[in-house]
Amino acid sequence: MNITVTDPTGGKIENATVELYNSLEERNFGRNVIISKQTDANGFVSITGNELPEKHQQLEKINGVYYLNIFRQNLRKRVETKFVDFRDNKKVEQIVQLENANTKTITVKVAVVYENPVLLPQNKRFHELFITPGYSFKWNNPIELSRNYEKALEEASGYTVDYQIVKEIDADRLFTFLKNDPQKKLLSVEDVAEYLKEDNWNTFKTSGTSYDYNAMVQHYGFDKMRDNGEIHEVWVWTFPYGGMWESHMMGKDAFWINSPPNENPPCTELLSIMGLNYERDLACALESYGHRFESTMMQVYGWWDYDNKTDLSQLSTWEKYSAYGLIYEKFEKGKAQVGNVHFPPNGEQDYDFGNTTYVISYVDQWLNYPYLRGTDARKINREEWGAPEGSYHLGWMKYYLFHIPHYKGINPNDGKLNNWWHYVVDYNSAIKKQTID
Template identity: 30%
Template sequence: MNLFPFFRRKTSSPTQPVIAPDSPDEPPQLTALKTLVIVYDPVVEPTSGKKLSEYMHWSRVEDLAKGYMSDVLQVSGGLVRHQIVQRIDVDAFPAKADGYVYSAEAYLNVLRGITPPYIPQEADYYAIIKRFDILQRVAKEEIDEVWVFNFPHAGFYESIMGGPGAFWCNAPPLRGTEASKRRFVIMGFSYERGVGEMLENLGHRAESIMEKTFEKLTGDDNLWKRFTRYEQTHPGHAALGNVHFAPNSERDYDWNNPSRVMSECDDWRDNFPNFKGVVRPVTAADWGNGDIREHHKWWMSHFPKVAGRKNGIHNNWWQYIMNPNQVNIQSGA
């Protein structure tokens, strides 16, 4: 399934970054990602041949992937392109970290509330990495990242990073994966959910990677901390908030809060990095009145994606979010 071809232009290759002097006009790089898609969708009704997703009337992977790639293309201003180079459908339940594998009956009993989910829940990432030759394929630049489509209680993190110098990416790094020669991310997407939840996974990935990118900078130089300000934590100085907190949120997932607060959102969108002090009132109507997908698109569409570099960090944040090899883990840029 190849939904988007690569642009016929220079792209950023997932290699170790080179620290260069600051520049006001270095153009933002396009990040093109060769993506391996693995779908765990076992047959659970042998007589009809129905797979789990169809049996439970859950989403089609094709629709989820298409919607997600379209949204990322849009919010990145065309600077992020995914190319699905291979899709592998697995008619089986993934093994847990201790080797346990659900049977269809046992898993359906969990969904029906008859039995509790198996503990430990975590999937065996290393078995998957070995089975699908992921380290070698990343090293050969055949793939840049992996999407694993799965289901409730399958045991996958929303995102996890492997490779040399891998760091926290909303999950502990996968140790012992240095043979890949490059950092890579495995995304865990559930076909029981929608595109909005896929964007949530990406949003937490962005939080982890940008926190790492700016970790050596303090005060006003730490633009990530400024970007994520919201009214509750910085009264009168709200910017964009984070994945769970919109500028006016009072609690997690409070994306439908009608209260009006002043936000720097337009200054980030229109003037970054040369802020002009522009603020305006915002409410939930600005980001979809509680719709998860619309909020996340609004939030991520404000990520800087312009020319230039300051303090060694590019003004196009998508280069880091989508390619963790661009993050300099020694200097924080």
């Protein structure tokens, strides 16, 4: 049986995995694969009767129709073979054209608030005037940072998420207050400017800050916009000590996304609010999104519980994805999966993104999700994700998010969507789709 595998344009696909199954059910669940091979540079693979496990039986018993599962990252196809008659030694030629398995693009409408006011008489904005005590680097222009953030998230999702900025607000009102103020009086632009002028930001550091989310949402009308479907989420670019959580959710049945859910939400629909600091760089903004992702997937699969599990089969799919080497060691010695926001596969401590030590990781299999076969492990270290703009932190954030599944369908082994991004950008819609599909 000779199989040639092509992409949607007819080009030959090298290193596509070709799996052969006896039954439709076994193929759908990825169980009892008869044989698995990879295509050569010409997209070609050949399977003979002598290679099949039943080769010790009479040929009549292995003649018939088989079920193929063929995949190479986002290109996939499930087909039946033609009738194979090994007895007559007849060659069966079959061309299989793979299809794009990326899920349909989800449009996410975003309102963006820039808390970066102009100060007079300098006629300059916060990011142009202030320097972090003890450092000399300049703060980022939040408008440019927001554009890069949008682009990076869309790329990481395989363009299955289309963030559309539908409203931008140049804020002249702030919603930060000092934690030790019993009145919770909102700070003015002038108040914040005075505190940022302090040599060591002593007021902010000793008093601490918090943020009035409900006042902000109601002031700009985001609660009504969310309930009317005009927006799906909000990004606020604020100054250091702005008092915001990295991510926060409000609405009916809101849950933890790296912060407690809002206890008295002004809106009904779920509204996620990103609190992003333009003193910091793109890597930190993506890290905030990564923590939002982690929290959401824990809502879907449950929290990580590695300490109370002893066998690989006990791990949820999300626990497998997040298992870096130090965690995964107890389940499969010397191996790693992908990792989490703070720990790459070879990480030995928080933020160990520049670690040069090699580890054997199953990262590649997650690009073939949900086909987790446990066979595609290879040695990787920091050179795998690289250091764009001189930052291994940025390299890891992009790499980590890109490996998160964003494909069509439902994983038959756990009943969850193959597109995990859907849960993050529209949780209720994802749960509904998971139930219907």
